[in-house]
Amino acid sequence: MRSFVALLGAVASVAAHGYVQEITSGSTKYTGYLPYSDPYYNPPPQRIVRAVPGNGPVQDLSLIDVQCNGYSEGGVVGSQPAPIFATVAAGSSLTLNWTTWPARQGPLITYMAKAPSDITKWQPGSSAVWFKVHQAGYSNGVWASTALINSGGLYTFTIPKSLKAGQYLVRHEILALHAAYQYPGVQVYPSCIQLQVTGSGTSTGPTSGLVAFPGAYTATTPGIVFDVYQGNASQYVVPGPAVWSG
Secondary structure (H helix, E strand, O other), X not given: OHHHHHHHHHHHOOOOOOOEEEEEEOOEEEEOOOOOOHHHOOOOOOOOEOOOOOOOOEOOOOOOHHHHOOEHHHOEOOXXXXXXXXXXXXXXXXXEEEOOOOOOOOOEEEEEEEOOOOOOOOOOOOOOOEEEEEEEOEEOOEEHHHHHHHOOOEEEEEOOOOEEOEEEEEEEEEEEOOOOOOOOOOEEEEEEEEEEEEOOEXXXXXXXXXXXOOOXXXXXXXXXXXXXXXXXXXXXXXXXXXXXXX
């Protein structure tokens, strides 16, 4: 049976691929980083999303690429800060529009981190600064990635209302599980969005449960290895810390 599952995984390994192509805040829309056109403009378009090298995944969880994307094997080590940011209110919602997403098994997860300095220059590096603000795994018989497909590629999360005004980096990801029956196998599709948060909140995030990327996920982290062909999806555990709502 394992050989059949392995074959399914090999076939499915080409079934994912995608990136965030647009962000909507209220009536304002921001074009995401477009890896197949932006690099060819001179000057390149100014985006609020840090550059992604393409629509492919990160599978080595020890690489800095797992933070905001990158392709270290191809010489693109991690991702550089974007030149601008979006201004949004704490307590408001952001809707992210993914390119056509075909993989139907996997969670969607969103983290934030408070920038201690100019976000257009700040790199979190290996610091444990990230806190989880939203997650969607398997619920009511539907995987979050299937729900994404059914919604036309739209995913919405809310910025915690209690957040203190300042600059924050949003790290959003899909974990594609179609080949995650062993490690490496899970496909991580991360994207980082730069925000200026406004409001009267007083918190910069939780005092515990902060994680680093890389570091938050390893081969033994629950939810990283999961056999979607034989496992009980209702028992799937979304990796990472608990969600902080503020």
